[in-house]
Amino acid sequence: MNALHKTSPSLLSKTEQDSINDVTQKITQHSNELRKKYRLLSYQNVIGASVMTLSVTGMIIMGTLYIKGIIPAWLCIVTNALLTSLIHELEHDLIHRLYFRKQLFAHNLMMLLCWITRPGMPSPWLRRELHFHHHKESGTDTDVEAWITTSGSKWGAKRFLKLIDGFVFGIVNALFAPTWREKVRLTVKVLRLNAPMGLLYWGCWYVFLGYHLYTWTSSLMGFNYQPSPTTSMLMTVINSAVVIIVAPNIIRQFCLFFISSNIHYYGDVMPRNALQQTQVMNHWWLWPFQLFCFNFGSTHCIHHFVVKDPFYLRQMTAPYAHKVLAEAGIRFNDFGTYKRSNRYTMTQPNT
Template sequence: MATAPARGKSATDKTIQREILAISDDIRQRHGWLKHQNAIGFGIFAIAIAGCTLNAVLYLQGLMPAWAVILLTAFWTSLLHELEHDLIHWMYFKNNKLVHHLMMLGVYLWRPTTINPWVRRHLHFHHHKHSGSETDLEERGITNGEKWGLKRLIMVGDNMLAVYLRAIKYLTEPVRLYRRGIITRKDIRNFRLIGLVSYNPLGVIVHAIWHGFVLYHLLNGIAWLAGTSIAWPEVMTAQLSWITPLVVILIAPNMLRTFCLHFISSNMHYYGDNEPGKITEQCQVLNVWWLWPLQAFCFNFGSTHAIHHFVVRDPFYIRQMTAKRAHRVLKENGVRFNDLGTFRRANRMHEKPQAAL
């Protein structure tokens, strides 16, 4: 997608990148096992899928309660999300396309509420080049730049509701950007194509099941409070025999994981008034203590993702290993930490100037 060209890296960006690379190189040299990147990635992949499968089996046998399955599977799928991100950057099996794409398929099938990862690859590369711009569809898709309120809170946790609640905007936005000279006619087609294929068919189907499940129990709850009950058709209630296990084993864990990840990601990235191409203005480090329950289900994303913007080559576990030292570099060079004012400013870096009297 075309957009205003980003400026080259600033001297500060280059300094940060150079110092974090040095920290990463030092850690790689001290831990020789890190050179086996393909094996490590596949090992995490296998363990996470085995964990999800074991949880499912224990639940179906009545040996694990639903709440434990949801929490544990949300954790395992958070690892699969990190693997997907690394796979998007070709960090595993770059020279073995069969294994690479099988891993892409695996992380997708266990996280069916997400965008197709092959589509996301294009969105994510664009995000790195034009982070915080109007064409940064990856972050805008998870509410970056929206005013905070009930609508944004709902959209953070539910990808399909985020689409439904902004359907008109999605239809008119490409034309608006084209008229302003930000995108081309070809980009308009790409915008609409992405909209059609991003969640089809898996995401649409899974979200429909989830919405039906939630609506069914919500209406029953309202009826119970009103002292009555709903006479559902038998053919409908019979479907709960497979829908409920599917929700517990797969859908609810991913909805929890999605909310935690998107809440942190959409609030740590800046939007709208950050200088194009200036990495220090693309995102902050968001690791305030009260976010730890959410960080647990997105592998400490708020603390480590800013590192990734400067050094793309490192997989998620190495970013975690570099975090303590890398944070000192980021702080010394002006990257913001826990700038909670972004909740009020709708992701802008700066307060809006007051109108002249």
């Protein structure tokens, strides 16, 4: 049985624990059979390094083609968003030390590449601590990772802001804290989570938005704004950075957070009960979102039972795993979670 699911008998009934063990055992057995059937799967480090190399190289190529004027901005943005979704899956696996576990240089190099190509996210080394806690206490009040992705929040302008721009949300949340001490503490926390990559990433985005809003407003008012050579050169760099790195990651992160925050239950989940932590969301209308987070809604529930399988193997085990999960009572496409603020038991799920 997966170590993350060893739970005190006082928390779970024997029936629930047996069900968790059964799901974990069946999916693990199936993935092991796939490893035996397809020998290539035994080269896990090579596969991870190859996906990373192809993804980073693809981003560089698309960026170069855009800068040279060979492809339009939208094509670069969409392609790089898809590539960063692969890199996110690699980072998730790396956090669980699924690649180069004993080769620290290669492992940390891959972690660094994940951070550079997705600079709007906190350091993967910092995220490791949060993610391990997420597995242990998924859906409870101490699950910071789930809260960051908006799980448990009511739907409205505040949640959409958090999905789209976590940095501004964090600062606004700090400013409205009840005391000055709390304001300072939360502000420092936001800056720490985003330093240094995220500060450059969000700073680039805000300068881009501010500059183009100013020039657009000026033109509407009949002013002919002429930037200085220095400003023009700076904005050329920022415009390119937004197309190549920032905009792709904003799309990817919104899609990932939207899916992740709704497949995880939050607020009334029994501690360490994998049967209540997640659901499977694989309805057809979710595909525009799933596309930019590598089918996360369909496969992440599997990960909460079997941690040792890398992302590509979860995709392969999904058809079988879905049957096992359904037999264990895991929910599928419970869209009532939107109304329940991701609570598990407030009302019955939609059918």
